[in-house]
Amino acid sequence: MPSLPPIQPYWRRFGSFFLYPLSLEPLLACLGFGVLAGLAGAVFFPANLVLQLIVLVATLRYGYKVLERTARGHLDDAHVLVHPGHGGKYLPYKQFVVIAIGLSLSAYVASIGGVHLAMVLLVFLGLLLPANTMLLALTNDLGESIAPPRLWALIRGIGMPYLGLCACLLLLSSSSAALLGWLVPAVPPMLVGALGGFLGAYFMVVMFRLMGYALYQYHDVLGLAVDVGFERQTATVARPDPASQRAAESAALIREGRFADAIALARGELAEKPGDMMANLRLHRLLCAVPGEERAMLGHAAEWLPALMRNGRERVAIDVVEAVWQHEPEYGPPLGAFVLPLAQAFFDARRYAGAARLIKGFDRRFPGHADTPAVYLLGARLLIEHQRDETQARRVLAAIREHYPDSPAATEALRLGELLDRLAAAANPSAAG
Structure with missing residues (x-):
């Protein structure tokens, strides 16, 4: 049997990142953000500022959802809004705090060391910003995303391609304004605001998709738990993947509000593969996301955590415990042997x-x-x-x-x-x- 091809590096899939926002759900989201941006340009102060802030926050939140889902290995679907992960409810505000900290540090350095030293610091912080964004999407933790050891571990894990990633993101960040300036003469003035909002959202989604794919490309080096591994990812090129079909069916059930059926489907998958980490992870996330399933979530966690600890998957185990704490703050492992590790x-x-x-x-x-x-x-x-x-x-x-x-x-x-x-x-x- 011939071996499966390795996952393509991000620089060979660059064109796919531009096509992704044109699929149905991302396209509808970008169009919605464009409509809101156009509306912001038609109202008066201060309502226009409020609407512009809403558009920015909503675009960033959607971008973080795209980043998180792509990093977990979902490359061939666009069901982001219905995904039950954390999705970055407060991530845009944490991103604003990170930027404010960077600007404050640069201002302080400028006051004691001069403008040139501050510019060097800004360039350095700019190189760290993609790593910070990726850590925020994965951990939802402001402190962890700016911790030097975590930033360095991510950058070192990706290696020299991280600099190429930064260069691509820099070009993409300026592409929206450049393209808008080129199109303005051919667009009616009343549509310029909506077009600017759409283009801003489009390139934002492209950037977050790129960062998510880079994380997925190096997930084995970075120790990131994914839903779809390299083998299953490349196998879908040759034949349909039953797990992907099941995931699509589960997403459809969630969209229809049939949460019990989605949970039953996830339990069925777990019954077929009781030791499979991804099947356990999908059921865990679903139980965390569906209201009223707290007891089931605790029961599943009590069964799954010992297996994670025995298999040396402590990093996944602590994510599970933190998710449980959001619903049951007093939760603790029932066995003392698991507490210390x-x-x-x-x-x-x-x-x-x-x-x-x-x-x-x-x-x-x-x-x-x-x-x-x-x-x-x-x-x-x-x-x-x-x-x-x-x-x-x-x-x-x-x-x-x-x-x-x-x-x-x-x-x-x-x-x-x-x-x-x-x-x-x-x-x-x-x-x-």
Whole structure:
């Protein structure tokens, strides 16, 4: 049997990104944004500003939906509005905050280092902006999207093609205005606003589709969980993919409001492939999105999380736990053995609040558990690195050494306490003397 061709790199599929907004749903969305933009140009201040802001936010939200769905491997369909993922409800506002932070930093640098240094910083921040946008779409977390380690990990994972991606996005970002200027002489003045809104939305969708595809192209390197892997993606070229057909049927059921049938379809797929991560992920997302399915969502999570932990998929597991928390804030793993590795995964991902939430009250929920000293040690690290509370951290470290002297955590607690002492002495040499 001949091997399947590898996924095409983004620079060989460039033309498809321009065709994507011309498919039915993206085209209707762009036309709607154009109509709103034209309406904004026909009303008076301040209503026109409000409408323009609404158009911008709506376009960005749709763009983030396109980015997220493309990054998950959905390359041959356009059902974005009905997709039950997070879809970026607040992502445009988080994007505005990121831009405001960048401009504020540049202004501060200009005040102390001059305009030229500020321009260098702006160029550098501009190179980071695509990575920030992609992280926002995947994590929906402002802090994580601007964390230098996460930004660097994404850029390093993509490698040199990331610079090409930045260049393409730069050209696309200026294409809307250039094309509008070329078309204005041939367009009635009353339609210029609508045309500008349509072109702005069109090129925005192209840019987000491009970023989503770049993430999908490197998802195995970046550790991104996708719905449609490379093998299934390329197999659809030669033959229909039953999973894709099932996904299309599920999307149709959701559009018709037949949520129970969509859930039954997802459960049927999972019954056929009980260990398949993508089938589990689809059912999980559907249960999270449909109101009234909280108990079913918790039941499925309780069955799926142990399998994820056993298979080393902690990053997927923490996403599942965070999704469950949106509906059940008091949720915690029923087995104590899963708490520490899950909390450690949260900690390694710099999601410190989630790690603290998991280990809170561990000794009361699981009295006498073997992981208790290690959980205390992780709590001390959270106090040091996240809350900057070294005083309380020292108390926790001392308790570990006192109550669990023979545990590996006690040795690490001693080392960590000595490190704190050395850092304190270095920061205040007079007191040390």
